[in-house]
Amino acid sequence: MNAMPNVYEIARSANAAQPIVLYSFGPWQGLPSGSHFSLKTEIQLKMAGLAYIKDFTGQAQAPKGKLPYIRDGQEIVPDSTFIRAHIERKYGLDLDAGLDARQRAESWSIERMLEDHLGWAMAWFRWIPAENFAAGPARFFDTAPAELQDDLRNNALAKVTGNMHAHGIGRHSMNEVAQLGIRSLESFAMLLGGRDFLFGDAPTATDATAAGVLAALIVPDLDSPLRRRALALDNVTDYVTRMMGRFYPPVAQPVAQPRDAAVKTETDAAAA
Numbered sequence: 001m002n003a004m005p006n007v008y009e010i011a012r013s014a015n016a017a018q019p020i021v022l023y024s025f026g027p028w029q030g031l032p033s034g035s036h037f038s039l040k041t042e043i044q045l046k047m048a049g050l051a052y053i054k055d056f057t058g059q060a061q062a063p064k065g066k067l068p069y070i071r072d073g074q075e076i077v078p079d080s081t082f083i084r085a086h087i088e089r090k091y092g093l094d095l096d097a098g099l100d101a102r103q104r105a106e107s108w109s110i111e112r113m114l115e116d117h118l119g120w121a122m123a124w125f126r127w128i129p130a131e132n133f134a135a136g137p138a139r140f141f142d143t144a145p146a147e148l149q150d151d152l153r154n155n156a157l158a159k160v161t162g163n164m165h166a167h168g169i170g171r172h173s174m175n176e177v178a179q180l181g182i183r184s185l186e187s188f189a190m191l192l193g194g195r196d197f198l199f200g201d202a203p204t205a206t207d208a209t210a211a212g213v214l215a216a217l218i219v220p221d222l223d224s225p226l227r228r229r230a231l232a233l234d235n236v237t238d239y240v241t242r243m244m245g246r247f248y249p250p251v252a253q254p255v256a257q258p259r260d261a262a263v264k265t266e267t268d269a270a271a272a
C-alpha cells in the first residue's frame with residue numbers, strides 16, 4: 001500500500017488561496033524545463049499573470065501518466081491543453097484575446113503541427129541517435145542512485161521508443177524524420193514571417209507552445225538536421241530569443257555595490 005497521499009487527497013485538503021502548483025519536469029540543458037509541454041504551460045501561466053509554484057516530483061502520481069498537470073485549489077487538471085482551458089474558464093481570461101475566429105482556427109492548427117508533428121521529430125532526434133541520448137535524456141537520471149541509473153535510462157529509452165513506434169514517427173529512417181520535421185519547421189517560419197509573435201505585436205497562447213518546442217529543438221548539446229535548419233532561420237531564432245527573454249528574463253545581477261567604493265575609500269584613506 002502506498003503511504004503517500006495522492007494528488008487528489010492533497011487537493012481535497014488544499015486551501016483555495018494557495019498558489020497554483022505546476023507539476024512539471026525540471027530544468028535541463030539550460031532550459032527551465034526539459035519538457036516542451038511543461039514550458040508551454042508555464043509560459044501560459046505567466047501570460048495569464050497567475051501566481052504558481054513548481055513541483056518536479058509529481059510524475060509518479062500524474063493522473064494521465066504525463067506532465068504537466070496542475071493543482072489549483074482543490075482541483076487537479078492534467079494535460080497542457082486542458083490546463084489552459086481551466087485557467088481561462090476559472091479566471092475569466094482569453095489567452096487568444098484580439099484574435100478573430102479564423103486566427104483562432106489557425107492558432108489551433110499551428111499548435112497541432114508543433115505538438116503532434118514537429119515535437120515528435122524533435123523528440124526523435126533527442127532520444128534515438130545514441131550520441132544525443134547520451135548527451136541529453138540520459139542526463140535526466142544523473143541524480144538517481146548510481147546503481148539504478150542504467151536501468152532507469154534503459155527503461156525510459158524503451159518506453160519512448162515504443163511510444164514513437166505507436167505514433168508512427170519511429171517507423172521512419174533518420175532522413176525521413178528530418179524531412180518531415182524540417183517541413184513543419186519551415187512552415188512555422190513562413191507563417192511567423194517578420195512578425196514579433198505569431199499573430200502580431202503581442203504573444204497569444206500558441207506562442208507559448210512554439211517557444212517550448214523550438215527552444216527544446218535548438219538546445220546546444222544536441223546536434224540534428226532540425227537544429228541546424230532552425231539556426232539558419234533568423235526569424236525563428238530571433239523569435240525564440242524574444243519569447244524566452246520575455247517570459248524568463250535573466251535574474252537581475254546585483255549592481256556593483258558601495259562595498260567596492262567603501263574598500264577603495266578605506267584604502268585611499270590608509271594611503272593618505
Ligand SMILES: N[C@@H](CCC(=O)N[C@@H](CS)C(=O)NCC(=O)O)C(=O)O
Pocket residue numbers: 034035036037038065066067068078079080081
Ligand atoms: N498531451 C499532453 C502531453 C504531455 C507529454 O507528452 N508529456 C511528456 C513529457 S514532454 C511526459 O510526461 N512523458 C512521460 C511519459 O510519457 O511517461 C499535454 O499536452 O500535456
